[in-house]
Amino acid sequence: MATTKAAHQRAQAKAEYNAFLAQCPSRQLLDRISDKWVVLVLCALGGDHAPGRPGAVSADTPLAMRYSEISRLLAGVSQKMLTQTLRSLERDGLLTRTVTPTVPVTVSYELTGLGLSLHHMTRGLRSWAQTHMDEVLAHREDHDARTP
Template identity: 65%
Template sequence: MPTMTAAQQRAQAKREYDAFMANCPSRRLLDRLSDKWVSLVLAALGGSDCPYIGDGHDGGRPMRYSELSRKLVGVSQKMLTQTLRALERDGLLTRTVTPTVPVTVTYELTDLGRSLYEVMRAIKLWAETHMEEVLANREEYDTRTT
């Protein structure tokens, strides 16, 4: 196997989407996915509060903007709109406009969005399960360092 220069290694890494490389476009995607509103929109559309978690029950369904807004307590109209547009642009959800009076707009996860939802659901469940332990560790750390 021929030896590659550093420039060739960087070029190859970029072609392979190596997030450890500074110019890798996957870093921008990771930035977007680490946003709390993205995580919560995916969780809401995926049905993460379903009581059947773990038995293969999907729970996800299309939701209207107002329903998402009520479910995501504290999200501003501007932030929810920006988040939904970004997720639609990335192909993670679809926006369907139904010509009714008034017009009905619903949002639903795509197959790509559902695959990401599974990962986000696991992170959300982990956070909810381990929050007490994390809070105890923070308190212990803060008392030790002050």
């Protein structure tokens, strides 16, 4: 009977995409988009880093950026991690990778409509983290001082 119940829960999770259910496929997507590098790549391609940059028409206009531009912008990201992040975002349909046959080959990345809709959410997360970091650090200090 437990197998039937588990199978039913899996089917329900898939049908409803309820992330609170263990077998829900949306949990994989939550794992992906909660990664710091994903958030930062989305913010970079969304133009959050340089409102005056050529091509940054508005907050709703994604930028096309080359790999090297993204890499320079995201301090501390390894080549392997950036490559994996960009590939996974492309696979999920959140960005497009455009190869231009020049010498050397030019590769650029740009948010899709789906990626832009997620960027609006991640922009808020990044902004919240930057705005409230002093408060969080103060709470950490207080907590650590009380903890034996």
